[in-house]
Amino acid sequence: MKGIIFEGKDKPLKYGEISFDSKDGMVDVRLKAAALNRRDYWITLGLYPGKPVLPTVLGSDACGSYDDKDYIICPNVDWGEEAYPSANYLILGYEHFGTFAEYISVPTSKLYAKPAHLSIEQAAAIPLAGLTAYRALITRCKAAKNDRVFISGIGGGVALFACQFALALGCEVYVSSGSAEKIDQAKDLGVIDGVNYHDKDAMLQLAKKVGGFDVVIDSAGGPGFNTLLKMCRMGANVGVYGGTVGNMDGISVPNLFFKQITIHGSTMGSDNEFASMIDLINKHKIVPVVDRTYGLSEGVEAINSMKNSSQFGKIVLNIS
Numbered sequence: 001m002k003g004i005i006f007e008g009k010d011k012p013l014k015y016g017e018i019s020f021d022s023k024d025g026m027v028d029v030r031l032k033a034a035a036l037n038r039r040d041y042w043i044t045l046g047l048y049p050g051k052p053v054l055p056t057v058l059g060s061d062a063c064g065s066y067d068d069k070d071y072i073i074c075p076n077v078d079w080g081e082e083a084y085p086s087a088n089y090l091i092l093g094y095e096h097f098g099t100f101a102e103y104i105s106v107p108t109s110k111l112y113a114k115p116a117h118l119s120i121e122q123a124a125a126i127p128l129a130g131l132t133a134y135r136a137l138i139t140r141c142k143a144a145k146n147d148r149v150f151i152s153g154i155g156g157g158v159a160l161f162a163c164q165f166a167l168a169l170g171c172e173v174y175v176s177s178g179s180a181e182k183i184d185q186a187k188d189l190g191v192i193d194g195v196n197y198h199d200k201d202a203m204l205q206l207a208k209k210v211g212g213f214d215v216v217i218d219s220a221g222g223p224g225f226n227t228l229l230k231m232c233r234m235g236a237n238v239g240v241y242g243g244t245v246g247n248m249d250g251i252s253v254p255n256l257f258f259k260q261i262t263i264h265g266s267t268m269g270s271d272n273e274f275a276s277m278i279d280l281i282n283k284h285k286i287v288p289v290v291d292r293t294y295g296l297s298e299g300v301e302a303i304n305s306m307k308n309s310s311q312f313g314k315i316v317l318n319i320s
């Protein structure tokens, strides 16, 4: 089959032919569309932990067909007990062959009916980012109706799902971005206001204006994280699922404990959370934001295009 093949960080990522292994106890899904995550980009740079047998196929998200029906695929492998991932937990698309290919072999338990209101490309955009956003926002931070929610870096795939889920729950949603255009695009979705994350004063003024945030969702970390804590109101929940900028230097410890803030680390989510996330998308007819699509043969170009974070939403590979 054709796929995007990773042979190691010192070898060029390539589109080519790789043999497909049908696995016992699993079904072969003909993939129709797959979505990119920053994880794919980190892997190509050698910045993602793991010990894959090389060559391997990248990609964690997809929509494909099996037995004449369209499904989205839960990318979890061995999540384990409900509360936290097991020591064996893996995500499709590194140690296991991923979705940037024509076929994948998965257990039927990982197949979820494609939401009827979505196109194949929109459905393919959901799995990893939707699951991460669901757990960080809803399971870990317990966001609820009327909460004031602040989501940083709204151009990100996970951030946008968190935003759409928070809006669906009836939260008041505010965002940050490095791009004024992306803030305007977020307002079109229902976000109340947004600020540039490089402008610390604007961030603090926004927090003052709204009376502080009940929930903050962040994947940047870095020195700006302390500003996010200053934007919290008493008893706030802060969900952290990434560290794009780096470690959180200079956190004001008194700010953390006087305001009784809880910081929740969050990674992916269980299979049950995946099912609940799909239910939420179906119930509120949420439409994932797809920034642009490429053909599978253009997958290397698509992954490299993540370098400058120009996207608003997901980048999708059209396989069919």
Ligand SMILES: NC(=O)c1ccc[n+]([C@@H]2O[C@H](COP(=O)([O-])OP(=O)(O)OC[C@H]3O[C@@H](n4cnc5c(N)ncnc54)[C@H](OP(=O)(O)O)[C@@H]3O)[C@@H](O)[C@H]2O)c1
Pocket (backbone or CB within 6 Å): 037, 038, 039, 042, 128, 129, 132, 152, 153, 154, 155, 156, 157, 158, 159, 176, 177, 178, 179, 182, 197, 219, 220, 222, 224, 241, 242, 243, 244, 245, 266, 267, 268, 306, 309, 310, 311, 313
């Ligand atoms: N733990 C997990 O399970 C999990 C799952 C998925 C992702 N992640 C991690 O979470 C991060 C985001 O992933 P993604 O797939 O959503 O990435 P993405 O779609 O590539 O988005 C990255 C976004 O980061 C934002 N950003 C850059 N600098 C920032 C700053 N100083 N402050 C705030 N935001 C900033 C940008 O927002 P603007 O474009 O708006 O400027 C950019 O669009 C990555 O580090 C990824 O590895 C972790």
